[in-house]
Amino acid sequence: MEIVYPTQFISSLRGKHLLLDTNVFRDAVSRSTDFSRFFNNLKQNDITLVTVDFVRLELLKGSVNETKYKEKEKLIAEIVDATIPMTPNMIELMYSLIQIYGIDGTALTITDVLLGAMLMQYGDNIALLMRDTTDFIQRVFKLLFVVNAPFGKGIWTYGVYQYINS
Amino acid sequence: MHMSLPKAKKKKLIKEKEFVKIAQKVKKSLEQEAKYLLEGRVKNGNSVSHAIYFLP
Numbered sequence: 248m249e250i251v252y253p254t255q256f257i258s259s260l261r262g263k264h265l266l267l268d269t270n271v272f273r274d275a276v277s278r279s280t281d282f283s284r285f286f287n288n289l290k291q292n293d294i295t296l297v298t299v300d301f302v303r304l305e306l307l308k309g310s311v312n313e314t315k316y317k318e319k320e321k322l323i324a325e326i327v328d329a330t331i332p333m334t335p336n337m338i339e340l341m342y343s344l345i346q347i348y349g350i351d352g353t354a355l356t357i358t359d360v361l362l363g364a365m366l367m368q369y370g371d372n373i374a375l376l377m378r379d380t381t382d383f384i385q386r387v388f389k390l391l392f393v394v395n396a397p398f399g400k401g402i403w404t405y406g407v408y409q410y411i412n413s
Numbered sequence: 414m415h416m417s418l419p420k421a422k423k424k425k426l427i428k429e430k431e432f433v434k435i436a437q438k439v440k441k442s443l444e445q446e447a448k449y450l451l452e453g454r455v456k457n458g459n460s461v462s463h464a465i466y467f468l469p
Contacts, residue, residue, distance in 0.1 A: 264418050273443065275436065276436045276439045276440045277436075279432055279433045280429065280433055280437035282428055283427045287429075290424055290427075291426070295420075295421050297419075297421075308443060310446075311442065311445060311446070315438075318439050318440065320443065321435050321437050322436060325427050325428075327426045328425075329419050329420070329421040331418065331419060346430055373418060385457040402423045407447045
């Protein structure tokens with residue numbers, strides 16, 4: 248079953264970057280045909296698919312040997328158009344974000360904090376696609392769209408987020 | 414003022430058949446890693462983390 252999204256999803260992200268979280272790559276592994284079509288639709292509409300090194304590391308760790316490691320690298324390379332580098336300012340934003348989150352940040356992973364800092368850094372030029380929708384609270388990040396991937400046993404739901412002050 | 418994002422060096426479309434093939438290989442790896450973590454939990458009581466996520 249194909250991935251379902253609102254009609255404005257593509258037009259509002261055209262010319263922008265879409266940041267992909269770790270679980271999006273994992274889901275693309277499980278449902279490769281649906282996701283390859285979805286990704287190509289985004290690419291064809293001038294949406295740049297990007298990720299960060301922390302996400303790459305989460306995917307690559309645990310590889311049993313070099314061949315398996317390279318297969319994962321190849322999969323990531325097939326999907327993403329660019330990897331956004333860390334800047335010194337990003338660390339400052341990560342500290343700011345955990346202060347903004349307060350107690351709500353208790354369960355955040357460092358990768359989540361970095362992804363959030365990326366959204367803060369690049370404002371409305373970027374949005375994040377992520378499956379774990381409890382991590383990005385809506386007093387800090389605006390939920391722009393909901394994307395659904397229906398399959399035989401249920402639906403995977405993704406949030407598309409942007410920093411609220413952008 | 415927000416910084417500008419790095420531009421993609423080259424934007425290429427995914428070749429579906431090739432992608433499905435590589436995804437199948439990676440899926441096997443992820444399942445193997447999940448099994449390893451689960452076995453570790455049984456033996457040592459380690460945290461399973463997100464590994465269960467990959468189980469079919």
